[in-house]
Amino acid sequence: MADFFANYGSQMMRLIWEHLYISMIALGLGVIVAVPLGIGLTRTGKLATAVIGLASILQTVPSLALLALMIPLFGIGQVPAIIALFIYSLLPILRNTYTGMRGVNPALVDAARGMGMTEMQLIRKVELPQAAPVIMAGIRLSGTYVIAWAALASYIGAGGLGDFIFNGLNLYIPELIIGGTIPVTLLALLVDFGLGMVEKKVTPRNQVSG
Amino acid sequence: MIEFKNVSKIYGDGTKAVDDVSFTINEGEFVVLIGTSGSGKTTTMRMINRMIDSTSGEILIDGKNIKDENAVELRRRIGYVIQQTGLMPHMTVYENIVMVPKLLKWDKDKMRETAERLLKRVDMGNEFLDRYPQELSGGQQQRIGVIRALAANQDIILMDEPFGALDPITRDALQELVKHLQEEMGRTVVFVTHDMDEALKLADKIAIMSEGKVIQYDTPDNILAAPANEFVESFLGEDRLQQRSTMQTVDQVMVKTPITVTSDMTLAESIRVMRDRRVDTLFVTDMHHVLQGVVDFEGINKNRKKAETVSEIMSHVYYVKSGTLLSSVADKMLKRGYKNIPVVNEAGKLEGLVTRASLVDIVYDTIWGDDEEVESIPLETTQYQESE
Numbered sequence: 001m002a003d004f005f006a007n008y009g010s011q012m013m014r015l016i017w018e019h020l021y022i023s024m025i026a027l028g029l030g031v032i033v034a035v036p037l038g039i040g041l042t043r044t045g046k047l048a049t050a051v052i053g054l055a056s057i058l059q060t061v062p063s064l065a066l067l068a069l070m071i072p073l074f075g076i077g078q079v080p081a082i083i084a085l086f087i088y089s090l091l092p093i094l095r096n097t098y099t100g101m102r103g104v105n106p107a108l109v110d111a112a113r114g115m116g117m118t119e120m121q122l123i124r125k126v127e128l129p130q131a132a133p134v135i136m137a138g139i140r141l142s143g144t145y146v147i148a149w150a151a152l153a154s155y156i157g158a159g160g161l162g163d164f165i166f167n168g169l170n171l172y173i174p175e176l177i178i179g180g181t182i183p184v185t186l187l188a189l190l191v192d193f194g195l196g197m198v199e200k201k202v203t204p205r206n207q208v209s210g
Numbered sequence: 211m212i213e214f215k216n217v218s219k220i221y222g223d224g225t226k227a228v229d230d231v232s233f234t235i236n237e238g239e240f241v242v243l244i245g246t247s248g249s250g251k252t253t254t255m256r257m258i259n260r261m262i263d264s265t266s267g268e269i270l271i272d273g274k275n276i277k278d279e280n281a282v283e284l285r286r287r288i289g290y291v292i293q294q295t296g297l298m299p300h301m302t303v304y305e306n307i308v309m310v311p312k313l314l315k316w317d318k319d320k321m322r323e324t325a326e327r328l329l330k331r332v333d334m335g336n337e338f339l340d341r342y343p344q345e346l347s348g349g350q351q352q353r354i355g356v357i358r359a360l361a362a363n364q365d366i367i368l369m370d371e372p373f374g375a376l377d378p379i380t381r382d383a384l385q386e387l388v389k390h391l392q393e394e395m396g397r398t399v400v401f402v403t404h405d406m407d408e409a410l411k412l413a414d415k416i417a418i419m420s421e422g423k424v425i426q427y428d429t430p431d432n433i434l435a436a437p438a439n440e441f442v443e444s445f446l447g448e449d450r451l452q453q454r455s456t457m458q459t460v461d462q463v464m465v466k467t468p469i470t471v472t473s474d475m476t477l478a479e480s481i482r483v484m485r486d487r488r489v490d491t492l493f494v495t496d497m498h499h500v501l502q503g504v505v506d507f508e509g510i511n512k513n514r515k516k517a518e519t520v521s522e523i524m525s526h527v528y529y530v531k532s533g534t535l536l537s538s539v540a541d542k543m544l545k546r547g548y549k550n551i552p553v554v555n556e557a558g559k560l561e562g563l564v565t566r567a568s569l570v571d572i573v574y575d576t577i578w579g580d581d582e583e584v585e586s587i588p589l590e591t592t593q594y595q596e597s598e
């Protein structure tokens with residue numbers, strides 16, 4: 001154990017950082033794109049089903065295949081990895097944003113509109129606060145997925161804890177496999193916990209159970 | 211003034227919800243839309259703030275076609291109360307009350323002052339301001355719903371079955387409150403209900419709707435006196451039509467010369483008036499005889515060191531307009547224990563006073579008055595009538 005840290009400690013810190021960095025950028029982009037898109041979809045009719053259907057299909061592309069597909073398009077390195085992870089993060093956020101917004105009590109929306117809120121005000125002051133926990137749950141789910149899948153990013157040269165795991169597999173060094181897997185798991189748990197806290201925080205009082 | 215001119219609404223699926231409706235709501239009027247379920251009441255009401263756009267015809271507010279106006283700005287000028295209260299659960303009571311003022315970018319002090327003042331008007335203290343709607347009772351929630359619709363000085367207020375979900379006692383109290391606020395503040399109210407008692411109690415005018423049409427649009431008294439057709443009659447019900455014949459208004463029984471003082475009178479003078487006239491309550495009016503409030507003996511006695519004139523110590527008084535049905539006033543006196551209720555005219559001038567003694571008249575009339583009739587009718591006929 002001590003040996004492992006002596007040999008690989010500093011490298012591990014770098015990989016953890018890389019791993020987090022790739023994941024969080026992908027997730028951040030996912031939020032930036034999927035939340036507004038999800039909101040926008042609640043304002044359209046049939047388009048919503050089509051777009052969410054498309055996102056679901058993207059989701060079913062095997063992760064390794066999606067990463068491989070990035071190579072001819074964007075080459076290798078962090079950028080294609082981030083793009084692939086970003087695509088993966090979209091669906092849970094998109095779907096939850098859409099259902100969350102659609103699930104807001106229609107009486108609240110009616111009252112807000114009837115009192116003279118513009119569409120933007122309605123979204124910002126009523127629908128988003130009410131849908132926030134559902135949207136956050138989607139972000140949280142995407143967050144843990146992205147952390148887990150980012151381990152594969154090393155396959156296209158993006159670095160991250162996947163480096164340990166793949167090297168360990170290739171060179172038959174079990175310590176490396178474990179040294180990559182445990183931090184990934186811990187990171188995923190940590191992100192899940194952290195975003196879970198945020199989720200609690202944004203839950204409006206009327207939805208707090210108990 | 212709100213004018214409906216040949217307004218129709220046909221929904222996308224072909225439902226003709228409102229069918230060529232024309233009527234006018236004058237400023238300061240309390241108009242109740244009533245009718246069976248699906249008769250188009252809500253649709254009619256919601257066309258006023260353009261929550262629903264009419265298919266044909268015109269709706270004018272103060273002479274201007276509302277289609278030419280920005281819908282959002284229009285809605286900010288019109289209060290809106292719905293049955294489910296529509297209070298924002300993630301906002302405090304204060305934030306809920308000032309929703310529209312905030313949209314209108316009022317300054318903070320003005321919003322605070324408005325919220326506190328309105329809360330007081332519905333008998334709720336400032337401690338409620340920081341609570342959340344779900345921490346209030348249903349009745350309290352709807353009070354907030356009502357004052358939220360008044361907060362930005364909207365001169366038109368739309369209410370869609372606002373009290374439908376409340377228990378009868380709470381509903382009764384809120385009906386009274388709304389009627390009072392409306393009269394006091396001179397707002398125009400369009401109120402949807404399917405409860406005829408509620409309509410009769412609140413309305414200056416009632417629009418009876420059926421299948422998207424307005425069947426009759428008139429004052430409650432006129433509708434009771436001359437229902438337009440069988441539908442209206444059946445809607446009113448036998449009971450109410452029979453009651454009509456025995457209905458008296460406060461004007462018929464009120465004391466015409468209640469003892470009054472003007473608001474600038476000193477306490478000492480007032481006490482003297484009380485002693486001379488042998489009363490313990492004085493109604494306070496201004497120079498034009500407009501009712502201001504009431505002072506009673508205890509109030510004067512308690513404050514005789516602190517106050518100079520009656521205007522400083524007078525309290526609000528519950529009053530009714532001339533023309534109010536005696537039965538509703540009697541009801542209030544008995545239920546609320548008012549000793550007497552002043553009657554004012556349209557301009558607020560004190561016209562008279564219904565006292566508890568007036569109730570004796572009603573009781574006398576209903577019990578002994580009927581007996582006289584019975585005596586004058588041969589026995590067989592009476593029995594025949596009863597068995598019918």
Ligand SMILES: Nc1ncnc2c1ncn2[C@@H]1O[C@H](COP(=O)(O)OP(=O)(O)OP(=O)(O)O)[C@@H](O)[C@H]1O
Binds near residue numbers: 223227251
């Ligand atoms: N969005 C809509 N699309 C289609 N039809 C509608 C819509 N809203 C209302 N309707 C129909 O229009 C008619 C009038 O509806 P409205 O809601 O105005 O009735 P109402 O008098 O308020 O009834 P209630 O007392 O049940 O509230 C009904 O037949 C109703 O089914």
Ligand SMILES: [Mg+2]
Binds near residue numbers: 402
């Ligand atoms: Mg309705």
